[in-house]
Structure formats: C-alpha cells, structure tokens
Amino acid sequence: MYEDYRLHKERIYHATVSIARSITVDWEREIHGVTAGLQVLTASEELSRGDLRAFHAKARQIAQLQNVDSYVLVDGRRMQILNTAHDSTRPAVRASAPEEALNRVFSYRTVEQTDLFKTTTNRYLIAISVPVVLDGEVRYSLQAGISPDAIGKILGRQALGEGWVAALLDSQGIIAGRTRDGAQFIGQPAVSSLRRAVIARAEDTLESTTKEGTPVFTAFTHTSDGKWAVAVGAPSNVLSEELTASLLKIILAGAALIGLGVALAAWMARAIERSITALIEPAVDLGRGAAFVAPPTHFVETAALGAALTETSHMLARAQQMAYHDPLTGLCNRVLFQEVANQVLAAAARANRPVAILAIDLDHFKDVNDTQGHAMGDAVLKAVAQRMKSAFRASDVIARFGGDEFFVLMDDANAEIALSAGDGLVKILSEQYPGVTAKVSASVGISVFPIDGENLDSLLAEADAALYAAKSAGRSRALRRTTSP
Known part of the structure; x- marks a missing residue:
C-alpha cells in the first residue's frame, strides 16, 4: 500500500506538470497572436498617413476580436496619444507602461513584454509593445494591454479538478492572473516557497500552500523565453x-x-x-x-x-x-492522447503505414459563453464530444486538450481518408445545437505521418498551423497545408 501511495502521489505530480505545460503552450500562443495583431496594425494605411481618428476606429474593432483590454499608441515623448478604451478625442496623457520597456522599443526597435504594472487609473495590466517605424525612424510604440481577468480566462481553458488552482507569475514572481479569487491576489507575490523556486529553476515540483493557506502539490514551468511562469496546484487532501x-x-x-x-x-x-x-x-x-x-x-x-x-x-x-480523462466531456485528455499517439506512431513507423492527426477548434464558441453563459457553453462541448464519438471509428482516439480545442488520432489513415473525415466532422459539428442562438461551426487542421512530421510534436504543430490556415480562409472547413498524398 505504501507503493500505491507513492505511485498515486507521483501521478498527481505528473498531472500537474502536464497541465502546467499545456497552459504555458496556450499562453505563448496567445502572446504570439497578440504580437502578430500588433504588427499588422503597425503597417495599417491609416497610421502611415497619420489619420489617428480612423486608426482608432480600426484598432478598436480589432481589440474586440482578441483577448486584449485595449490598444495604446505612445509617441516619442512617452505620451499616450491614443487609447481604444477611451474616445479618440481624449487629450494626450503620460504613458502608464514602465518607461524602461518603452525606452527599449524606441532605442532598439525590440518587441517588449512588461511585468504586471498599475495604470494611472489604478488598474493592473501587462503590456506587449512593438515599434511603429515610419520614414526609417521609430515614431510610436503600439501597445496591447492584457488584463488579469483575460489572463484568468486563458488559464481556465484547461480542465482543472475540484479545488485545483493555476496562476501566471511574471519575472518577479508576482501573480498576474489566477483561475480562482483573482481579484483578491492579483499584484501580490506568490507564496515564498513557490516564488523562490520559480526564480531559481525553469521547471520543478514542490509541496507548498496556496495564498489561502491550503496545502497543495505544486508544479511550475516557464515559457520558452523565461519571462513567465505557470504554476498549478492540486490540493494535498486529494x-x-x-x-x-x-x-x-x-x-x-x-x-x-x-x-x-x-x-x-x-x-x-x-x-x-x-x-x-x-x-x-x-x-x-x-x-x-x-x-x-x-x-x-x-x-x-x-x-x-x-x-x-x-x-x-x-x-x-x-x-x-x-489523470487521463477530461472531467467535462469524458474524452481523453492531453496526457493520455500523447501516450497513445507515441505508441501508435512507433508501431506505424515499423509497419510503414500512415497516421493522421486532426486539430479541431469551434468557430464562434466564444459567442455562446458571452451571450448565454458558461453553462450553455459546457452543454455545447458535451454535445460536440458525443457527435465526434459518432463520427469516428472505434479505433480512433478523440481528446479534448482544453477550452474548445480537440484532437483526433486516426491510425492507418492517409490524407484522403483524413480530409474526408474532416469534411464530415465540419458538417456534423456545424448542425444546430439545441437552445443555442450563436451559429457554432468547426475548423479542422490536418497533418499526416510521416509526410508532415516524423514525431508527435511536429505533427501537432503542423495540424495546429493547418487549423489556423483554415480559420484564416473563412472557417467552417477542413484543411491540410501540404498536397502530398
């Protein structure tokens, strides 16, 4: 029984590490998406011709499509001359973002991410800043502010067990986002044992307590640039x-x-x-x-x-x-999917047979949560899981990675079979959901082993890239980026 106790404890730690890594991937993807949106805005025609009123209107529309609080334009005097959170006629005020980050943007033309800071209106934000180069010189810094509430929603995309908690820490070990009681603890340092460990090590596990004093088994990991740390705690009484x-x-x-x-x-x-x-x-x-x-x-x-x-x-x-299943839908989670996928790929390599991976993301799912609440959103996710089970073979592995993100592993399936399955999946997932007013559909990205990748990480990355290509092409479609069979 002691061995069972030890194994159970190791499994809990394994689950917390896996969830922390998954949340870190989600956060890095969010940062890259916001940065890409900023860089698109810097090349806008309205900004190049100095029409700030038109640029304000355009930036405000784009802000509604991303998890950003606002877009802010800062000039060389470090004055905030435009903020989509306010009317375009608002007078210029001193920029709230840390000046050292702004100095690097103007001096070295770098993309900067700030630690958590307080604005002049006493709100917490983090900011991503990119240079706006006009006529060969850095004329402005364009910033996207992300609020702790938005960070909390990103952290909450991963399914956590009852009593579990996840938090995002900045480079100083300060809490920038939390899945539970965020308003109470945002801006505070993490508990001392966790803060010391996060500053000293890239990834580890430890026994600690939450800010509320609850004993937890904790795992943490950092983003690839070392700027942010994601910590996940499972209550010890589990x-x-x-x-x-x-x-x-x-x-x-x-x-x-x-x-x-x-x-x-x-x-x-x-x-x-x-x-x-x-x-x-x-x-x-x-x-x-x-x-x-x-x-x-x-x-x-x-x-x-x-x-x-x-x-x-x-x-x-x-x-x-x-440890192995998503509590909401009953589907496999990321941990089990990766274990099975690695075994299937190893067997496929020996037998010289193809394997397909489908990445699925629901279109307009956010509208359901925003207009009808998370309970209706959960009902849609359960219905999606049931429809997917009916659409695939018993041998196919269906997993929910978190939020409205799903993956399917199809052994002995070439590109033609995968595309046919993807088209069929788009059709059934786009059918009306009872009681749902938003028009929910699905986009599917496809990768095929060994043509699109020879290991699981490369195949997942390619399927994810194909998924984003499908969304960019108009959504509600299945797409594979390569044309090889």
Whole structure:
C-alpha cells in the first residue's frame, strides 16, 4: 500500500506538470497572436498617413476580436496619444507602461513584454509593445494591454479538478492572473516557497500552500523565453485523506486477523488462512492496475480486508480517470492522447503505414459563453464530444486538450481518408445545437505521418498551423497545408 501511495502521489505530480505545460503552450500562443495583431496594425494605411481618428476606429474593432483590454499608441515623448478604451478625442496623457520597456522599443526597435504594472487609473495590466517605424525612424510604440481577468480566462481553458488552482507569475514572481479569487491576489507575490523556486529553476515540483493557506502539490514551468511562469496546484487532501483512510482500514483489519488467529483453534485458523489466501490473487491483480473483486467469505475480518482493498481499487480507478480523462466531456485528455499517439506512431513507423492527426477548434464558441453563459457553453462541448464519438471509428482516439480545442488520432489513415473525415466532422459539428442562438461551426487542421512530421510534436504543430490556415480562409472547413498524398 505504501507503493500505491507513492505511485498515486507521483501521478498527481505528473498531472500537474502536464497541465502546467499545456497552459504555458496556450499562453505563448496567445502572446504570439497578440504580437502578430500588433504588427499588422503597425503597417495599417491609416497610421502611415497619420489619420489617428480612423486608426482608432480600426484598432478598436480589432481589440474586440482578441483577448486584449485595449490598444495604446505612445509617441516619442512617452505620451499616450491614443487609447481604444477611451474616445479618440481624449487629450494626450503620460504613458502608464514602465518607461524602461518603452525606452527599449524606441532605442532598439525590440518587441517588449512588461511585468504586471498599475495604470494611472489604478488598474493592473501587462503590456506587449512593438515599434511603429515610419520614414526609417521609430515614431510610436503600439501597445496591447492584457488584463488579469483575460489572463484568468486563458488559464481556465484547461480542465482543472475540484479545488485545483493555476496562476501566471511574471519575472518577479508576482501573480498576474489566477483561475480562482483573482481579484483578491492579483499584484501580490506568490507564496515564498513557490516564488523562490520559480526564480531559481525553469521547471520543478514542490509541496507548498496556496495564498489561502491550503496545502497543495505544486508544479511550475516557464515559457520558452523565461519571462513567465505557470504554476498549478492540486490540493494535498486529494491524496492524503483517501489513502490514509484506506491504509488505516487495512492495518486495523490485518491486526484483527492476527489477534483472531492466535486465539482461535487450529481448525478456525485453517479456515481463515483459506479466506486470506483467496485474497492474494485479486490483491496481486490490484497491484498490477486491474480492478479488485473480493471473493466471498464467512469471516468479518477477511470481509473488512476485502472491502478495504475494494475501496482502494475504486480510489485508484478514480485517480486514473482524473489523470487521463477530461472531467467535462469524458474524452481523453492531453496526457493520455500523447501516450497513445507515441505508441501508435512507433508501431506505424515499423509497419510503414500512415497516421493522421486532426486539430479541431469551434468557430464562434466564444459567442455562446458571452451571450448565454458558461453553462450553455459546457452543454455545447458535451454535445460536440458525443457527435465526434459518432463520427469516428472505434479505433480512433478523440481528446479534448482544453477550452474548445480537440484532437483526433486516426491510425492507418492517409490524407484522403483524413480530409474526408474532416469534411464530415465540419458538417456534423456545424448542425444546430439545441437552445443555442450563436451559429457554432468547426475548423479542422490536418497533418499526416510521416509526410508532415516524423514525431508527435511536429505533427501537432503542423495540424495546429493547418487549423489556423483554415480559420484564416473563412472557417467552417477542413484543411491540410501540404498536397502530398
């Protein structure tokens, strides 16, 4: 049982590390998307001809399509001459962003990300700044501000268990976003043990506490540039309460059996021995991960031992379900998908057969959450999962990575089969959802092993790139970027 305890603890740590890495990927993707949007705006015709009123209107429209609080234009005097959060006629005011970041933008033409800071209106933001070069010189700095509320929503795209918490920390270990009670703790340092670890190491696990004082198993990792850290905490009682109770029951039952064996006569001892022996084989199966089925017995003590082992079997099954499946839809999660995919790709390489990966993202899903609430959004995600199960083969692996992002692994499927499956999926996911007013559809990106990549990471990246190409081409379609069969 101690080994089960240790393995269960390792599995919780593995799950927290995996979720932290997944959230980090989501955050980096968000940063890259915001940066790309800024760079597109810097090349706008309205800005090049100095029509700031027209540029203000255009920037305000684009801000509504991204997870940004506002776009801000700062001139060489470090004065804020345009802010999409305010009317275009507002007089220039001193820029709120840290001056050292602005200086680097104007002096070195670099893209800068600030730590969390307070604006002149006493609001917390982080800012991404890019240079605006006109006539060969840096004329302005264009900034996108991202609020802690928006960061919290990005962190919440990953499905977290009850009582779990995730946070984004800046380079100083300050909390910039949180999935729970963000308003209370934004702008505060992380707990000291976590803050020291985040500043000292790129990735690790530790036992710590939340800001509320709850003991947690914590994992953290950094973005590729080392600027941001994502920390995920799982409450310690997930492990300690259930396993401690089970261990205590087994110890008490074992002690009772020993005392009874000493007191009873030889014939009774032999009968008890037979009952205990009957538990050995299913207990060994339990150690191998199989379900435990207690054999029938006439003795209270062996029945208690069997009940304790049965309860332990159920507890381990729940832990496995939590570690490998999405709690909302029941689909595989990222951890299980990656394990299965790596095995399938290894077998496909030996057998010289193709494997297809489909990346799926729902179109206009955000409108459902914004207009009808997250409960309706969850209902749509469950319906999507059921439709996907009906659309694919029993051998295909369907996973939800978080939010409205899904992936499908199709073994022995070439590009033609994958595109046909993708087209069919777009059709069924675009059908009306009961009670939903928004027109939800789906975009699908496809990659095929080994043509589009020879390992899982490259295949996922290519499928993701094809997905974004499908969205850029008008959404509601399946697309593969390469034309090879």
